[in-house]
Amino acid sequence: MPDYPQPRQFIAGEWQQAHRASAAAVTNPATGELLAEVPRATIQDLDDALAASDRAFHVWRDKSAAERASILKRTGELLRERAPALAREMTLEQGKTISEAEGEFKFAGDVFEWNAFEGMRTYGRVIPSRVPGSRQMVLIEPLGPIAAFTPWNFPAGIPARKIASALAAGCSMILKPSEETPASVMAIAQALADAGLPDGVFNIVFGVPSEVSNRLIGSPIVRKVHFTGSTGIGRHLALLAAQGLKPCTLELGGHAPVLVFDDADFDKAVATCLAGKIRNAGQVCTSPTRFLIQDGIYDAFVARFGEALDGVAVGSGLDRNNQMGALANSRRLEVMEDLTGDAIRYGGRLVCGGVRGGDKGYFWRPSLVADVPGSAKAMHTEPFGPLAFARRFSSLQEGVEEANSLPYGLAAYVFTQSAATAATVANELQAGGVGINTFTLSAPEAPFCGVKDSGYGAEGGPEGLQAFTHTKFVHHVL
Numbered sequence: 001m002p003d004y005p006q007p008r009q010f011i012a013g014e015w016q017q018a019h020r021a022s023a024a025a026v027t028n029p030a031t032g033e034l035l036a037e038v039p040r041a042t043i044q045d046l047d048d049a050l051a052a053s054d055r056a057f058h059v060w061r062d063k064s065a066a067e068r069a070s071i072l073k074r075t076g077e078l079l080r081e082r083a084p085a086l087a088r089e090m091t092l093e094q095g096k097t098i099s100e101a102e103g104e105f106k107f108a109g110d111v112f113e114w115n116a117f118e119g120m121r122t123y124g125r126v127i128p129s130r131v132p133g134s135r136q137m138v139l140i141e142p143l144g145p146i147a148a149f150t151p152w153n154f155p156a157g158i159p160a161r162k163i164a165s166a167l168a169a170g171c172s173m174i175l176k177p178s179e180e181t182p183a184s185v186m187a188i189a190q191a192l193a194d195a196g197l198p199d200g201v202f203n204i205v206f207g208v209p210s211e212v213s214n215r216l217i218g219s220p221i222v223r224k225v226h227f228t229g230s231t232g233i234g235r236h237l238a239l240l241a242a243q244g245l246k247p248c249t250l251e252l253g254g255h256a257p258v259l260v261f262d263d264a265d266f267d268k269a270v271a272t273c274l275a276g277k278i279r280n281a282g283q284v285c286t287s288p289t290r291f292l293i294q295d296g297i298y299d300a301f302v303a304r305f306g307e308a309l310d311g312v313a314v315g316s317g318l319d320r321n322n323q324m325g326a327l328a329n330s331r332r333l334e335v336m337e338d339l340t341g342d343a344i345r346y347g348g349r350l351v352c353g354g355v356r357g358g359d360k361g362y363f364w365r366p367s368l369v370a371d372v373p374g375s376a377k378a379m380h381t382e383p384f385g386p387l388a389f390a391r392r393f394s395s396l397q398e399g400v401e402e403a404n405s406l407p408y409g410l411a412a413y414v415f416t417q418s419a420a421t422a423a424t425v426a427n428e429l430q431a432g433g434v435g436i437n438t439f440t441l442s443a444p445e446a447p448f449c450g451v452k453d454s455g456y457g458a459e460g461g462p463e464g465l466q467a468f469t470h471t472k473f474v475h476h477v478l
C-alpha cells in the first residue's frame, strides 16, 4: 500500500526487520482494504524489550532533567512539524477525518512540550528535623520501566500522554499499541529517536495482547502498568499487576451523561452537542451518550439535535468535505446495529440515523433515539460510536440521580446558564471530569481520570507525571 509504512517493532533503538509472523491485519476502515500486517512479538522479542528498557532506565534516570527536557521538547516540535504528513497515515488506519488526525498529532506535540518542562519541576522537599544537626528530605524518583497498553481510538494522543509523562519523570517504557493502528505510534517513536532519545528508553512491541501483557506485567523488571481501553481488560490487567504488587493507572470506558437544563443557551447547546457527538465518530471514552433533557425543552431539543445530526456529511476521512469518518473496525458497526435495534425494540423512537452509510467500509450514520427506557441495553452499555440516546427529566435531583445511576464515572456534562445550577450539579456528579457548556476535558496541563468502573489514577497535568514517580525519604545526620 503506497503511503502506508510497514509496521515494525522498535526495540533497543532499532526498527526490527519486516517479514516476521503476523499478529493481525491493518485495514483501511473507509474501504475495508488491507493496509499491512502487524508483526507478532516472540517471547525473545519481549525479553529483549524488557532487557533494553531495564538498561536504558539507568541511563535515562541519570541524565539531568534539563537534558531530558530538551529531547522531549524537540520531539514535540517534530510531531507538530510532521503533523500534516502523518495525519494521512492515521486517517488510513483509523478512519477519522484528516483534520482531526492533524489536530491529534499537534496535541501530541503539545503534550511532549508541556511534559518536557514539567519534568524540570519534580520538586521534593526538606522537612524541618526534630533532631538537631540532621536534615530530612523527600526525594522524587522515577518508578522504573513501565508497561503501557494503548487503544486504537486516539492512536497518537493517548500514547503521547503516557510516553511524555513517563519519560519526563525519568522512566523507560515498553508500549504495546493497538495492532489496528500501528503507524501513528511508530511516528512518535521515530520523532523520539530523531530528537536524540537514548536507545531502549522507549520500545514498541505488537502481538497477541494477552501474550504480551502476561510476559511484560509478569516480569520483575516492569514497575508499573498503564492502560487505556475497556473496563473488562482493565480489570484483567489490574489483577495481573496485583500479583507483582505493581501500581496501575487505568483509563477505562464511560457512558457520559449530558444534563441539558431548560435555561441552557439552546442554539449553542445544540451546536456543541453536535460537535461533541460526532468527534472521532463517537469513539471517545468521554463521548456524550446519555442526553438527559429537561421537560421544558425536551421536544424542541430532540427535534433540533436530530436535524443537526441528520445533516452531518459522513464519508472518507481523507475528503476534507466530510465531517465524520468511518468507524475504526467492523466490531463497532455490529455494536451500533445491536444497541440501536435494542433501544427501538424497548420502545425508543428513532429520530435520525439507525443505518449504515455507504456500501463499503465501516460507516454508520449519526443516530439519535429518543424516549429510550432506562432498562434498554443502550442505556447501560457503552456505545463507543455515533449514537445518542435521549431521555427527559424534571427536577435537578432526578437528573443527577439518573446521571449517577451507572457504574461508570468518567465524564459528565451540564448545559445551563445558571451558575448555581452548574455548581450544584458539578458537585453532585460522580465523574472524573465535568464539562459545563463544553465537552472539552482534555488538555496537556490538566489531569484526566475516572472514578468507579472508569478506572483510577490520572494522566495529564502534574498528576499524570507524578503517577510515574515514588517518594524516597532521606534522613541525613550531619
Ligand code: NAD
Pocket: 149, 150, 151, 152, 153, 177, 178, 179, 209, 210, 211, 213, 228, 229, 230, 231, 233, 236, 237, 251, 252, 253, 254, 284, 285, 331, 382, 383, 384
Ligand atoms: P478490547 O477491550 O478488546 O481492546 C481494547 C484495547 O485493549 C486494544 O488496544 C487491545 O489491544 C487491548 N487489549 C485487549 N486485550 C488485552 C490484554 N489481554 N492485554 C493487554 N491489552 C489488551 O476492545 P475493542 O473492541 O478494541 O474496543 C471496544 C471497547 O473498548 C469499547 O467499547 C470501549 O469501551 C473500549 N475502549 C476504550 C477506550 C478508551 O479510550 N477508554 C479506547 C478504545 C476502546
